[in-house]
Amino acid sequence: MSRQEELSELEQIRREKLHTLRENGIDPFGKRFERSHTAKEILDQYDEIEKEQLDEQGIEVSIAGRMMAKRGQGKAGFAHLQDQSGRIQIYVRQDQVGEQAYDMFKLCDIGDILGVTGVIFKTKTGETSVKAKEITLLSKSLRPLPEKFHGLKDVETRYRKRYLDLIMNPNVKDTFIARSLILQSMRRYLDERGYLEVETPTMHSIPGGAAARPFITHHNALDMRLYMRIATELHLKRLIVGGLEKVYEIGRIFRNEGISTRHNPEFTSIELYEAYADYKDIMRLTEELIAHIAQDVFGTTLFDYQGHQVELKPQWKRIHMVDAIKEVTGVDFWPQMSDEEAVELAKKHNIPVPPGAKYGHIVNEFFEHFVEETLIQPTFIYGHPVEVSPLAKKNEEDPRFTDRFELFIVGREHANAFTELNDPIDQRQRFESQLLEREAGNDEAHMMDEDFLESLEYGMPPTGGLGIGIDRLVMLLTDSPSIRDVLLFPLMRERTVSEQSDEEADEGIMEEA
RNA sequence: GGGGUAUUAGCUUAGCUGGUAGAGCAGCCGACUCUUAAUCGGCAGGUCGCAGGUUCGACCCCUGCAUACCCCA
Numbered sequence: 405m406s407r408q409e410e411l412s413e414l415e416q417i418r419r420e421k422l423h424t425l426r427e428n429g430i431d432p433f434g435k436r437f438e439r440s441h442t443a444k445e446i447l448d449q450y451d452e453i454e455k456e457q458l459d460e461q462g463i464e465v466s467i468a469g470r471m472m473a474k475r476g477q478g479k480a481g482f483a484h485l486q487d488q489s490g491r492i493q494i495y496v497r498q499d500q501v502g503e504q505a506y507d508m509f510k511l512c513d514i515g516d517i518l519g520v521t522g523v524i525f526k527t528k529t530g531e532t533s534v535k536a537k538e539i540t541l542l543s544k545s546l547r548p549l550p551e552k553f554h555g556l557k558d559v560e561t562r563y564r565k566r567y568l569d570l571i572m573n574p575n576v577k578d579t580f581i582a583r584s585l586i587l588q589s590m591r592r593y594l595d596e597r598g599y600l601e602v603e604t605p606t607m608h609s610i611p612g613g614a615a616a617r618p619f620i621t622h623h624n625a626l627d628m629r630l631y632m633r634i635a636t637e638l639h640l641k642r643l644i645v646g647g648l649e650k651v652y653e654i655g656r657i658f659r660n661e662g663i664s665t666r667h668n669p670e671f672t673s674i675e676l677y678e679a680y681a682d683y684k685d686i687m688r689l690t691e692e693l694i695a696h697i698a699q700d701v702f703g704t705t706l707f708d709y710q711g712h713q714v715e716l717k718p719q720w721k722r723i724h725m726v727d728a729i730k731e732v733t734g735v736d737f738w739p740q741m742s743d744e745e746a747v748e749l750a751k752k753h754n755i756p757v758p759p760g761a762k763y764g765h766i767v768n769e770f771f772e773h774f775v776e777e778t779l780i781q782p783t784f785i786y787g788h789p790v791e792v793s794p795l796a797k798k799n800e801e802d803p804r805f806t807d808r809f810e811l812f813i814v815g816r817e818h819a820n821a822f823t824e825l826n827d828p829i830d831q832r833q834r835f836e837s838q839l840l841e842r843e844a845g846n847d848e849a850h851m852m853d854e855d856f857l858e859s860l861e862y863g864m865p866p867t868g869g870l871g872i873g874i875d876r877l878v879m880l881l882t883d884s885p886s887i888r889d890v891l892l893f894p895l896m897r898e899r900t901v902s903e904q905s906d907e908e909a910d911e912g913i914m915e916e917a
Numbered sequence: 918g919g920g921g922u923a924u925u926a927g928c929u930u931a932g933c934u935g936g937u938a939g940a941g942c943a944g945c946c947g948a949c950u951c952u953u954a955a956u957c958g959g960c961a962g963g964u965c966g967c968a969g970g971u972u973c974g975a976c977c978c979c980u981g982c983a984u985a986c987c988c989c990a
């Protein structure tokens with residue numbers, strides 16, 4: 405079947421129009437166009453000015469955008485052009501633009517991109533508009549856009565064809581602009597305070613710095629197995645060893661895990677390390693950074709997230725994990741107890757016990773199971789058990805716990821931070837117990853990283869480190885219910901063309917592995 | 918991995934207890950030089966996600982598959 409036969413009726417008509425335009429000497433995919441104003445600039449500058457005054461001044465402007473609505477009236481017509489800033493109405497009269505240009509305008513479809521030069525005026529209903537003197541076709545649209553009134557609703561199409569979503573749903577654009585502004589504000593805040601933005605490899609020979617399954621890839625020339633990074637931590641700490649004392653990296657992290665409203669296989673994190681600081685310094689930095697971004701970008705620290713009122717103004721609540729568990733469940737993990745006693749407590753409270761679970765794992769399970777979802781207002785939970793914190797320094801007074809915190813808002817983890825473990829001998833033991841967990845079947849446990857250990861053996865200053873999930877932060881600040889709403893192109897399952905090609909694809913993957 | 922819901926024209930959708938699919942927008946032809954979900958007259962557009970099954974007859978019932986969303990682990 406030829407491509408031509410597959411075209412819908414609407415597409416065929418638009419291709420015929422393309423042909424007609426060319427026959428009349430009009431390039432349907434035009435050239436550069438110099439704009440004097442965006443739609444919003446015109447509305448901002450001239451909306452308040454009186455109709456008569458505008459007519460007297462005869463202000464000429466050039467605008468460009470996608471035609472989103474068209475109302476023909478015989479030898480004249482109105483249309484709305486949409487650019488990144490918004491929409492503005494144009495008024496096209498045959499006696500102003502000439503017969504040939506008007507014929508071209510009549511041939512234009514919704515979705516076409518036009519350039520217009522003309523004069524600002526007010527219609528009799530008071531809408532600030534541009535009366536065209538010249539009208540140019542900048543790009544012909546060969547496919548019909550979704551419906552003008554209801555827009556594009558189908559979530560699958562919205563994610564797969566984000567450009568349509570951006571054209572049709574203005575609040576989507578707002579969300580992604582906000583995302584960009586949040587990142588700008590974050591960088592500015594840190595840069596002004598002497599933090600150095602760095603870039604470290606996304607391909608690692610040993611995936612480290614987090615408990616997660618990696619993606620595996622392969623370098624052909626070196627015939628080397630490589631992993632997509634699951635964290636930036638271990639490289640950034642090497643930089644601290646190297647004497648870069650305040651560093652951060654904003655970058656993509658890859659984790660080979662399921663997909664949900666809160667998880668995408670690739671996401672963006674910021675990790676930050678500061679020499680001679682500890683987790684308490686990082687706590688203050690975290691709340692000040694996030695509150696600053698909120699104020700800077702949105703002008704407020706009070707947010708509504710899916711019906712929850714959240715106040716981001718510091719100082720935020722701080723509570724030890726064991727106290728938080730005690731508060732919610734009444735179970736007290738402070739007294740010394742054996743691993744067996746902890747497991748008994750878990751069984752009593754119907755908490756699933758992972759094989760080989762120790763005291764610290766049980767404490768963590770209790771927290772995740774009972775406490776997490778109750779933490780709506782920003783809360784620093786600190787003092788994580790050493791068993792679940794292989795890269796954090798032990799607490800001086802109670803070595804069962806570490807000097808670590810996680811930030812929770814609306815029941816979700818938003819940040820993870822600790823006083824970094826800088827004792828290479830202790831770090832080696834932590835890796836060794838992680839290896840035991842791996843052998844016991846936990847494929848998220850850390851691998852031994854000799855190169856990183858070697859760097860620690862040269863001496864790393866006491867250091868505070870931080871990780872924030874950028875996507876979740878953007879979700880919170882833009883009231884987005886799903887991570888897919890803050891990712892321009894979330895990962896979607898491949899659409900199978902036919903069953904046969906699907907099987908072939910499967911076989912290809914088998915050979916690789 | 919388990920459960921639920923959805924998939925009908927380019928888009929947004931209706932479709933009763935099984936009787937052979939209806940609309941709005943967009944589109945096409947015509948009218949219209951201040952319209953704005955423009956209006957008026959006419960026209961066209963459907964593999965009802967895919968593959969089987971039950972039935973005289975399936976958009977509707979059953980099975981499998983695909984994709985998406987939600988909940989649970």
